[in-house]
Amino acid sequence: MHDNTVLLILACALATYATRTGGHLILSRFGTTHHRLEAALEAVPTAVLAALVAPSLVTNGPAEALSIVIAGIIALRYSLMLSVLAGIICLIVLRGIVA
Amino acid sequence: MNDQTYTEQHPVGGLSARNHPKGTPSPARDPLGDNSPKTVMASDIKAGIKDASPILFAIVPFAAVFGAVAIESGLSFWETILTSLSIYAAASQYVMVDLMGQNVPVWSIVLAVFAVNFRHVLYSASIGRTMGAFSPLQKALAFFLLVDPQFASSEARAAKSGLRPAYYFTYAAMIYSTWIAANCVGALFGSLINSPATYGLDFILPLYFTGLVAGFHKRPNFIPVLAISAGVALIAWFMIGSPWHITLGGIAGLITAATLSKPVKHKMDEEAANA
Numbered sequence: 001m002h003d004n005t006v007l008l009i010l011a012c013a014l015a016t017y018a019t020r021t022g023g024h025l026i027l028s029r030f031g032t033t034h035h036r037l038e039a040a041l042e043a044v045p046t047a048v049l050a051a052l053v054a055p056s057l058v059t060n061g062p063a064e065a066l067s068i069v070i071a072g073i074i075a076l077r078y079s080l081m082l083s084v085l086a087g088i089i090c091l092i093v094l095r096g097i098v099a
Numbered sequence: 100m101n102d103q104t105y106t107e108q109h110p111v112g113g114l115s116a117r118n119h120p121k122g123t124p125s126p127a128r129d130p131l132g133d134n135s136p137k138t139v140m141a142s143d144i145k146a147g148i149k150d151a152s153p154i155l156f157a158i159v160p161f162a163a164v165f166g167a168v169a170i171e172s173g174l175s176f177w178e179t180i181l182t183s184l185s186i187y188a189a190a191s192q193y194v195m196v197d198l199m200g201q202n203v204p205v206w207s208i209v210l211a212v213f214a215v216n217f218r219h220v221l222y223s224a225s226i227g228r229t230m231g232a233f234s235p236l237q238k239a240l241a242f243f244l245l246v247d248p249q250f251a252s253s254e255a256r257a258a259k260s261g262l263r264p265a266y267y268f269t270y271a272a273m274i275y276s277t278w279i280a281a282n283c284v285g286a287l288f289g290s291l292i293n294s295p296a297t298y299g300l301d302f303i304l305p306l307y308f309t310g311l312v313a314g315f316h317k318r319p320n321f322i323p324v325l326a327i328s329a330g331v332a333l334i335a336w337f338m339i340g341s342p343w344h345i346t347l348g349g350i351a352g353l354i355t356a357a358t359l360s361k362p363v364k365h366k367m368d369e370e371a372a373n374a
Binding site for chain 2: 005012018023027028035036041043047048050051052053058068071081084087
């Protein structure tokens with residue numbers, strides 16, 4: 001263990017805060033934004049969240065993969081709450097069958 | 100996620116017949132008796148509670164396990180809580196605790212935490228554009244609280260009815276307080292935690308993020324962005340490892356969106372040349 005554990009924790013907190021303000025601070029220095037930059041920013045949630053979820057789709061098992069697909073399809077039409085709930089129920093049922 | 104009744108327009112007549120652009124608050128100048136900002140705030144708070152509620156179930160096991168792991172790795176109770184209070188980013192906290200046990204230099208631990216959290220640069224660039232209703236101080240605090248579900252829900256909220264501080268901070272308060280409370284429980288009673296897999300709790304977050312992604316399906320070039328991001332993320336996950344798949348997959352999706360983007364009005368020649 002390090003001697004200055006508290007200092008290390010605070011340095012890590014600062015590094016984290018830098019990432020959370022950085023994107024906005026850099027961007028707000030540009031007055032006008034190009035349409036391509038605008039399109040890229042518009043796509044941030046889709047792109048990052050898809051990247052975040054992708055491994056869960058292929059590295060777990062058929063029950064997990066199917067529940068993700070079902071949650072995604074339901075969320076196209078219905079509320080987020082309903083889609084997560086359907087995914088969970090599907091997962092519990094399928095895990096019961098597989099196990 | 101559907102909220103119905105609230106109106107952003109001010110009642111016509113009297114002194115308040117001016118226009119308020121979406122997302123711009125105007126509290127001080129409104130005559131007394133015009134309670135529509137209050138109505139908006141109440142609806143924001145309600146929506147914040149409603150949207151955060153399902154996430155709390157997912158956070159509790161994560162936070163409790165982190166508390167237990169940190170104590171096991173040799174952090175004291177207060178160091179564990181300080182970590183969660185000040186960093187507030189689960190994945191990078193695991194990395195920090197893991198590296199502290201391996202006796203690596205301090206700068207490389209801080210660098211690793213920075214790298215794991217790099218995706219937040221994209222979050223803040225994107226969500227910052229919707230924070231017109233936030234004061235500088237509110238923005239500074241809001242960015243501190245910008246965890247993955249906070250970003251995702253706030254993007255959805257901004258697209259639907261505009262993002263205001265009441266929604267953002269209600270959501271944040273619920274997530275943050277649950278995160279810290281469950282952390283304490285884990286740090287104190289870590290050995291008593293049972294497997295969260297029994298109730299599917301271990302998989303709520305991927306399902307939640309999937310639902311949110313599907314909710315963005317009306318954005319331009321949704322399918323190509325989704326396919327490229329997920330594909331590149333998988334390649335990166337297998338070849339380089341976590342958490343780089345998030346940043347690399349995300350950037351690949353952004354490049355896709357930028358490449359496919361068309362100018363809004365003029366510059367048709369350039370568009371034709373790129374097509």
